Amino acid sequence: MKKNIYIPIIAVALGLSLSSCDKFLDEVPDARTELDSPEKVQELLATAYPNALYAEFCETMSDNAGDKVKLSPTSVLNNQMYAWETNNEYNTRDTPAHYFYAAYKAVATANYALEAVQALGGNSNLNYLKGEALVARAYTHFMLGLFWCKPFNPATAATDLGLPYTTKAEKKVFEIYHRISLKDYYDAIEKDLTEGLALIDxxxxxxxxxxxxxxxxxxxxxxxxxxxxxWDKVIEHADAALGANPDNKLRDVKAQRSRTYAQQRLLYASADEPANALIVGASSVYSRNFAFNKYGLTLEKSEEILSADSHPFGLDWSYPVFGNEDYRNIPKFQEYFKYTNVSAGNGYPYNMAVLISYDEVFLNRLEAYVMKGEKAKFLTDLVVYLRKKTSQNIRPNFALDEATMNRLYQNKGTEFDPAYTLSTQQREWLQCVVDVRRAAFVFEGLRWIDNKRLGMKVVHKKGSETLELLKEDPRRELQIPEDAISNGITANPR
Incomplete structure (x- = not known):
């Protein structure tokens, strides 16, 4: 039986894997009567975040990946993503289809929670539940859009394809859902985000x-x-997230270098790390694969991303790179095993991962400063950020001036082709921000988002072959999973 995109509430509540849901599709379940208290709704909302990670397929598609020529092929997923081919392994963790279905399952959870809030009276004392559900629904739709839709361009968004934006709890086993325009899709995300944010407690x-x-x-x-x-709203929301003392929310990479590999791995996605704004424990085996994939962080790519040449001031990064030439890695992922039947030894692995960090927020604001021409703020904040990521001490009274920045990044930034116009200085300073972001989030998948939204050409070497992915190549948008296409979702062009 084909899977419906929207996972029934029974499967959601039990936290069942996608492969075990089919037996519940013989009839439409209705477990709303069980959500008879705010506490139960809040417990349900804990599963309104995708139980899957996107980092593996995003890193492999991005320009962070190269060919470790001495290694043999490691997996179908790694091979296909490196060549930007379609992968339909929905029962395999860390694949695009696995993330797609897990994301829509999270959306279904948020919708059932919102329906339950209304059934409980929808009073203002339940606003905190509604707020989390709306923002979680917005976030999940947004992430789906990043991977399966074109980058947002106001000139073409009204005709570009978005995805189905579902706002109702599922009532049918097989429902037909249609893709809306990217403009309408982003409008719906913004509406949920704005309304929900105001209600969170x-x-x-x-x-x-x-x-x-x-x-x-x-x-x-x-x-x-x-x-x-x-850009104005980037700065507005970044200010609100970072608060009056953003320096205290930045990851102190330099101070953490003295920790062991195991200690750093435990801390990276921990609730105890001040830099983490949102973390998740998701079904994944990425911690087993990210250093060992044939197509991944090569020595050459590591030098390109993390050497002094990529540091704005030509200094040494503090990021701790472990492993030898073909297995270079940074301790960011900790695997745990969640038992579903202890006596039988059954269960599944999951990884702790960072979904959003304050480092990212800080860099988002830096980019907005570039685009707004807020030069003094940019120059000051860049130094603040780099102090915690640089091995050498940057003296307390060090101040970066515009002339020095222009000299450091002269004739850089030519790889960008975004939807908006950039001046020469904006291109050069944006290159700085993008280089810094690349170093900060290697292995986490955010580089692929930058590759897409900034229109970068991605080049992969595969043996003696050179593969190129240009800005308008339709393969930049992941293909809709085949079961979803069978259920009426329009495929992406190929």
Whole structure:
């Protein structure tokens, strides 16, 4: 039986894997009567975040990946993503289809929670539940749009394809859903985000970093408006997320270098790390694969991303790179095993991962400063950021001036072709921000988002072959999973 995109509430509540849901599709379940208290709705909302990671397929598609020529092919997924081919392995963790279905399952959860809030009376004392559900629904749709839709361009958004934006709890086993325009899709995301953010109440969370707090929602908003190119709102939401002392929310990479590999891995996606705005424990085996994939971070790519040549001031990065030439890695992912039947030894692996960090928010604001011409703020904040990522001490009174910045990045930034116009200085300074972001988030998948939204050409070497992905190549948008196409979702052009 074909899977419906929207996973029934019984499957959601039980946290079942996608492969085990089919037996529930013989009839439409209705478990709303079980959501008879705010506590139960809040418990359900803990699963309104995708139970899957996008990092593996995004890193492999991006220009962070190269060919480790001495290694044999490692997986179908790694091979196909490196060549930007379609992968339909929905029962395999870390694939595009796995993320797609997990994301729509999270959306279904948010919709059932919103319906339950209304059934409980929809009073203002339940606003905190509604707020989290709306922002979670906006976030998940947004991430789907980044991978399966074209980058947002106001000139073409009305005709570019978005995805189905679902706002109702599922009532049918097989429902037909249609793609809306990218403009309408982003409008729907913005509506949910704006309405939900105003309702969030941080005091309701026992483990706030696993949920959309006010700060995390503002952090997400800074990413959303960065992709839309609304620089004023990027700054507005970044200010709200970072607060008056943003330096305290930046990851202190230099101070953490003395920790062991295991200690750094545990801390990276921990609730104890001040830099983490939103974290998740998701079904994934990425921690086993990210250093060992044939197509991944080669020595050459590592030097390109993390050497002194990529540092704005030509200094040494503090990022701790472990492993030898073919297995270079940074300790960012910690795997755990969640038992579903302890006596039988059954269960599944999951990874702790950072969905949104304050480092990203800080860099979003830096980019907005470039686009707004806020030069003094940009120059000051760049130094603040680099102090915690640079091995050498940057003296306390060091001030970066415009002339020095122009000299450091002269004739750079030619790889960009975004939807908006860039001056020569904006191109050069934007190159700085993008280089810094690339170093900060290697292995996390954010480089692919930059590749897409900034119109970068991606080149992959595969043996003696050179593969190129140009700005208008339709393969930049992942193909809709084949089961979703069978259920009426329009395929992406190929």
């Amino acid at each position: 941080n005091t309701k969370y026992n483990k706030p970093k696993f949920h959309f707090t006010k700060e995390a929602a503002h952090a997400f908003a800074s990413r959303f408006y960065l992709v839309k190119g609304d």
